[in-house]
Amino acid sequence: MQGDLTADVPGPSGVYTRRLAQDRHYCTPDGSPLVLSGRSLMLFRSVGWHMSSDAVLDDESKPIAESILDVAVASAIALHDIKGLGRFRNSKAGSIYIVRPKMHGPEEVALSADLFSEVENMLDLASGTLKMGLMDEERRTSVNLAACLYAARERVFFINTGFLDRTGDEIHTDMKAGAVVRKGDMKQARWMAAYEQRNVAIGLACGLRDRAQIGKGMWAMPDRMADMLATKGAQLDAGASTAWVPSPTAATLHALHYHMTDVRHMQVLLSRVQPLPVAELLALPLEEDVTRWSEAEIAAELDTNLQGILGYVVRWVDMGIGCSKVPDLNGVGLMEDRATLRIASQHIGNWLVHGIVTSGQVEKAMHRMAAIVDAQNADVPGYRPLLDDMDGPAYRAAQELVFEGASQPCGYTEEILHRYRRIAKTRDCGSRAGVLAA
Structure with a gap:
């Protein structure tokens, strides 16, 4: 947030210092100046509501919800950016971007929104300064995604699917129903196809196009960049305007996909497609034989x-x-x-x-x-x-x-x-x- 972070990194020709990149200045064809940020927009990912921390104790000497500590401290740190105290600006809009994982349905999303309001009051920030990234990775959120978006409608800047956590929750929910399919077969399961399609369709129906990002999951193999380049472009075709990648190199390569696919055009086309029935989302991934x-x-x-x-x-x-x-x-x-x-x-x-x-x-x-x-x-x-x-x-x-x-x-x-x-x-x-x- 202050912009002065550096790190010495060993390289083939000796140690070099890595630091935040300067903004990039260009001249447009009509002669006017154009300034592009040299840095990616920084988001903060907090922990879920299920975690506690004894770094702070409540009045009964019990650990508090770590989410409270996370959001409060991250927002206090981000004041450097909000007040223009650093060398660079992270947010052009004066916002703080906090991704909230592992929320189970609209009540927990509403609880997070209430927390954001309390932190804004504590730090004397304008209402709506704290923006919420909503991870769609628990079944109760997937089934009630529109209601979750409504619960944080003044704050949502991002929704994203998470295959691994969502599958972990799916297996746990179905634990007594029967033996689940092999892990490699989960991506072909009916519920998975519905999960990915509905996340985009509901996000578009709720007005996220041109206002917030719709994301898809992580590429998990950092050394398989050629494979990533060959396959991850399909996520843009499915309506994703952002996606997780595991390294700066992967991010640079994945950026090429956005030159190949007009995501906004794809989202316009996909906005005419109805979400798959919730029954598909609730199809259990059990092995029949x-x-x-x-x-x-x-x-x-x-x-x-x-x-x-x-x-x-x-x-x-x-x-x-x-x-x-x-x-x-x-x-x-x-x-x-x-x-x-x-x-x-x-x-x-x-x-x-x-x-x-x-x-x-x-x-x-x-x-x-x-x-x-x-x-x-x-x-x-x-x-x-x-x-x-x-x-x-x-x-x-x-x-x-x-x-x-x-x-x-x-x-x-x-x-x-x-x-x-x-x-x-x-x-x-x-x-x-x-x-x-x-």
């Missing part, structure tokens, strides 16, 4: 999920890394975060509930996958091998995420992750204290 899965297919599905869980959890719990590029079973780097962890743990939890796999199978596969994860991280500084510490917090967290997944509220992973991260930090502090004492 689980006997068609071979033992090898079931084992492969289990291995893929467990390797992803362990690869992410060991970094989150032991090293405090919240989102990173984690190699999959084939060595392809995938962007992993709590959403990917949610779907993988819920998927195994569902298959345990319906007897597709047994706890013994899971334990054996987890041990085998731990060996693979250890080999993949052998050269990572500070890495603590899972197989050397199977009673340690990382391995135990992975076990709990899988075996207790069906009982976690909405299938969320944060309670388990935070608890074991605290154990890991306490243990590390104890080890350092012991060394100092010696």
